[in-house]
Amino acid sequence: MAEPEKRVDEDWKRRAQSEREAAKGAGGAESEGEGEAATVQADLLTLIASFVAQASIHMGLAEHPIHKEVRRDLNQARYAIDMLGVLEAKTKGNLTDEERRFLEIALTDLRLRFVEERKASAR
Numbered sequence: 001m002a003e004p005e006k007r008v009d010e011d012w013k014r015r016a017q018s019e020r021e022a023a024k025g026a027g028g029a030e031s032e033g034e035g036e037a038a039t040v041q042a043d044l045l046t047l048i049a050s051f052v053a054q055a056s057i058h059m060g061l062a063e064h065p066i067h068k069e070v071r072r073d074l075n076q077a078r079y080a081i082d083m084l085g086v087l088e089a090k091t092k093g094n095l096t097d098e099e100r101r102f103l104e105i106a107l108t109d110l111r112l113r114f115v116e117e118r119k120a121s122a123r
Helices: 003-025 044-058 074-090 097-122
Strands: none
Touching: 044 074, 044 097, 074 097
């Protein structure tokens, strides 16, 4: 992997981790009652992270959480990336700076990785 792409990926991971910690501190991941599973705050950053995870799994960059193996489905990866693109277009001008940067970095990274994966599968 080229150095700039790795830096973007590491920046994204650090930002996602800090946002998770902030959400926990704000009560976003605390249980509402005894014995209940912890709930995650429903917000745009979580939605973006969900599509990023889906695309990564379908590109074979992460293990599938149910099948516990790496599976590649570039059509599904493209769908998740395209959905993020739709989200970007439909929310333009309505995002906080943090949301806009997070979405922009995620889309740039995923699009670059998708092109790499498509080239690799064509060989």
